[in-house]
Amino acid sequence: MDPGRNSADTTSASSARTRAKETRTDPNPTDRPCADQDRTGQDRRAARRERLLMTATDLFTTRGYPATSIERICATAHVSIRAFYEEFEGREALLIALHNDVARAGMEAALTVLSDPGTESAGARARISALTRSYLDAVTAEPAATRIAFVEVVGAGRAVEEHRLLWRSLWSDFLSGEAERAVERGEAVPRDYSLAIMALIGAINELVAHWARDPTAFPRELLADELVHHALATLGIPTDGIPTDVP
DSSP, X not given: OOHHHHHHHHHHHHHHHHHHHHHHHOSSGGGHHHHHHHHHHHHHHHHHHHHHHHHHHHHHHHTOSTTOOHHHHHHHHTOOHHHHHHHOSSHHHHHHHXXXXXXXXXXXXXXXXXXXXXXXXXXXXXXXXXXXXXXXXHHTSSHHHHXXXXXXXXXXXXXXXXXXXXXXXXXXXXXXXXXXXXHHTTSSOOSOOHHHHHHHHHHHHHHHHHHHHOTTSSOHHHXXXXXXXXXXXXXXXXXXXXXXXXX
């Protein structure tokens, strides 16, 4: 036998086993640092975006959207202007993102109510009351965000207005479906409700904006009652004895 060759073979086999063990425990160990770095970078970017949104919320509600520049937002949030444009195309895009969070919360709240089995068999008065109150709870959960979504967005630019019109169209379709349901069940008079629904959406937006300008002026419960009355009156449904929720 060749002692030197045997020693080399043993060393080679040992190294191979070590490499095999490493491969089993970490299929691609060279990728792990990159993956960790990617996650860290994503986390930093997410935190930066959230900081910009929070800072903008504070400035838009204290100084107003027209008086708040991108430079002011970046300086307050300690974010470079270059980094700002990595997150948003401009100030309008930032405002749209804030509005969209509130609008989406309101729609999701309404859809959650509709997903309740008890809602399907409920009468129009109970159903509309539950939908309205759930929507209002969602869009007024954070008064600062409410002010931005219902006050600061008005007259904020073409892109913002187009965004608002898109949401208005979605709500028009949603409420038209509720009107059709009430008609089919004999709870509302058959007619074209399209214009009445647009007027209802405008009334809801203005009433919520009125509350958002000074949330301490009157309680949300009073606002909810008024919105329910408006919704029912639009369909010609009596508003006496409105239930507070779906049974």
